[in-house]
Amino acid sequence: MDSNEWRQEQQRLDLVVGKLEARIVELEPKISQLREQAADIRKRFWDEVTVNTSTDEDFEETFFTINQQTAVLSERERSHGRLLQQWKNMNRLLPSPYFGRVDFQEEGQGITEQVYIGVSSFVDADGLSFLVYDWRTPMASLYYDYPPGEAAFETPGGRITGTMKLKRQYQIRDGHLHNVFDSSITIGDQLLQQVLGQGADAQMKSIVGTIQKEQNAIIRNDNSQMLIVQGAAGSGKTSAALQRVAYLLYKHRERLTADQIVLFSPNPMFNSYVSTVLPELGEENMQQTTFQEYLDNWLASTFRLEDPFDQIEYVLTEQQTLGYEARMNGIQYKASKAYLQALRGYSLWLVKEGMRFDDIRFRDRVLIPGEQIKEKFYSYDSSIRLTNRIALVQKWLLQELTRLEKEEQEASWVQEELNYLDSEQYAEVFNMLHKEQGVFDFAEKYARIYEILHNQRRPDESDFDFAEREEELLSRMIVKEEFKPLRRSVKQFSFIDMVGLYSQLFRDEAAYREMTNEAEVPELWAEICRQTQEKLGRKELYYEDATPYLYLKELVEGARTNTQVRHIFIDEGQDYSMFQYEFLKRLFPRARMTVLGDFGQAIFTQATNLHGMDSPLIQLYGEAATSQFLLIRSYRSTRPIVEFTKSLLPGGDAIVPFDRSGRKPSLLKMECSEKRAERIAADLAALQAEGCTSIAVITKTAAESREAYETLTAGGSKELWLITKNTPTFEKGTLVIPAYLAKGVEFDAVLIYDASPQSFDRESERKLFYTACTRAMHRLLLYTTGEWTPFVQAVDPSLYELV
C-alpha cells in the first residue's frame, strides 16, 4: 500500500475516532439525565398516584394512573438502557473501531460501497450512513466468505450479488493504524499469522477479526434443529461456538436473551476459560454449566456420585483389578440407546407388576405400609399410564395423611409435647382463640335476641370452653408441624423406592429380559449386575448409571423439562453418550442443539462418533433437521507440531496445519526420574526465558500429576501449580495437569511428563495421548525414562528432534 493510501486510511480512522468521541460526549449527559429521571419517578411513584378504591370508578381511575406511571417509568428505563448500551459499544469501538473493510459493488448499481467492519455498528449523525458495520450484519459476511471478485450475501429480503473490489484488514491500537493488509484468497493469512503467533492466555479471545469461511458457516447457520461440528484439535470449534452465541444474540435480539442459551462445558475450569469471550464482544454471557453439575443437583442428596473424572481414572488405572472387563462392558451398554429402550420397556412392565414403594414412617412406626401403597397403585384401571397413576397415588397419600393427622392428635406423645411448648406457641394459639371468641360472642348475642323475639329458649348448649379449645388447637398445631416433612416428602415422591426399582433391574439375566421386553444384555452381565447392586447398596452411583437412573426416575415420576431455553451448546460433544443426548433432548424440548467435538479426542469409553452418516447423533432429530460440518484446518499449533500430532491418529492425514513455523517436537530420553526432574526444571526455565508464560506439564492420571508435582518440585522446578478436578479457574503459569482436565484449553508449551509405554500403551490411550500433545501452541516436549510409547515409535523420525 502506498503512503498516500495509508494516509487516507489514517485520516478516515481519525474521522471515525473523532465522531465516536463526540458521540460519547453527547451521550453522557443524556444517559445521566434519563437515569435520574427514572430514579426520580421510582422515588415519587406513589406521590403521583392517589389510591382510592371506594367506588368502581375510583378503582378504575387508580388502576389507570398506576398503569400510566409504570409505562412512563419503563419507557425511561428502556431508553436509559438503550443509550447506555450505545455508550458501551462506542467505548468498545474507540481503541479499534474496525478490523476489516470490503468494497462492494452491487450488481446493477453504479456505486461501490466501502464497508468497514467492527465489533459493533456505528451510524453517522444522519442516522443513515454506517461508519462501521457490526460483524454480524448480513453484509459483513462478505468479508468472511469471499476473496475479491464475484461475491454475494444473504439478506432477509433475498440474495444480493455483486463484485468485491477490495478486501482489507487492519490492526488498530489506541486509535492508531499499526498494520494494513490487502488480502486475496482467505482472510489475511498474515493477520492470522500474527494473531496465532501470540502467547496463550488464561482466557480465550474472540476471533471476529479472522473468522474463516468454514467457521462462518457454522456461526451463521440458523435453520437447523441440530448442528453437528466434527473438527480436528485446534480447529476453532469452541471459538466458533462462542461467536455463534454472539451472532444468535444479535440476530434475534428482539426475542432471544443470553439466559435462554446454555453451554455445557467439559469441566468447571473450562467455564472460566471461555467466560470472557462474550463480554468482550459486548454480549452477556450465556448460562454455563457441566453435565455433572446437573446430575449433582438432582442426585447428590440420595447418592455419593462418581463423576466422569473418577470414572476415567478407573478406566486408566484399574486394568488389573477383578471385574474390570465387566465394568467396561457395563459402561458401554449403559451409554447406549438400547439401554434407554430397555428402561422404557421396564416402565411399561411396571404398570403391570413390580413397583416398589417405601413405608411411610412416623416416629418409628409404619404409618402407611409400602404394601398398601402398592395395592392402591395396582387398584387403578390398567389403562392409566405410569406417571398418572403415581400422581393418583400421591393425591391419595396426601388425603390419607390429612386423615391420619387428625387421628394422631389423640396420641399420648402429643399430650406430652403439650407440656413442653414455649410461650410463643401459646401466644399464637391465644391470639387465634381470641379471634374465635369474638365470633362466639357475636353468635351468643344473636341467639339471645332470637330467643326474645321468638319467645322461646334455645336448646342447652355448652358455653365457649376456652381451655378445651386451647388444648385442641395446640395439639392440632403440634401434629401439623410434625406431619409437614411427611407431606413434603410425599410431594417429592419419596414414597417410591427408586433405588430398589433401579436395583431390581440387576437381579439376573432372565428377570432383566422379562422386565425390559426382552432387551439383549452385554457379555458378563452377571458381574455387571453384581457390581451395580453392590454400589447401589452403598448408596453410591457409578457415573454410567447416573443419567439412566435419573431417566428412570422421570419415567416414573414424570419428566422435568425446561421450556425457557432455546439453544444448547455441547462442547467436547464426543464425550457424551447417546443416552445423555436423548436425555438432553427431552430436558430441553424447545431448544436447538449445537454439538461440537472431535472423535480423535474421544477419551471416554462411552464416546459418540459425531461425523458422517454413521453418526448415531443424526437420528436424534432426524437427517432433515440436522446439519453436519467438518473442520480440518488446525489453528492452534505450529505446523511442525500438527505434523507430529496428526501422525498419531489413524486418519489424521486429513488434518491440515495452518502454516505457522516453529520447532519440531523434542523427544528427551532420561536415565532416571531424578534426571528427568532436573532436566524439566532447566527446560521450564529456558521456556520461560523464551517468553512462554503458560506452560503445562501433562500426565496421564491425577495420581501421576501429584507424583510429578512432588518430584519436579524436589528437582528444582519453581512455582508449579497442581491442577485437580476441583480447581475452579484457569490461570496463567506453569501447571501440572492430568490430560483429561486439559481438554479444550491450550498452552504456549506442553511437556509430556511420561511418554513411555507405562503411561500410553493401549489403543484406548491413543486419543488421550493425542489430546495431551495437541494442547501445545508453540512448543512440545516429550520425556521418558525408558522406552517410547508405541504411538511415538510409529511416528516418522523426521517429524521430531531427539535431544
Ligand SMILES: Nc1ncnc2c1ncn2[C@@H]1O[C@H](COP(=O)(O)OP(=O)(O)OP(=O)(O)O)[C@@H](O)[C@H]1O
Ligand atoms: N479464525 C480464527 N482466527 C484466529 N484464531 C483462531 C481462529 N480459529 C481458531 N483460532 C484459535 O485457535 C485456537 C484453538 O481454537 P479452539 O480452542 O476454538 O479450537 P477447538 O477446535 O475447540 O480445539 P480442541 O478441540 O483442541 O479443544 C484458539 O487459540 C483460537 O483462538
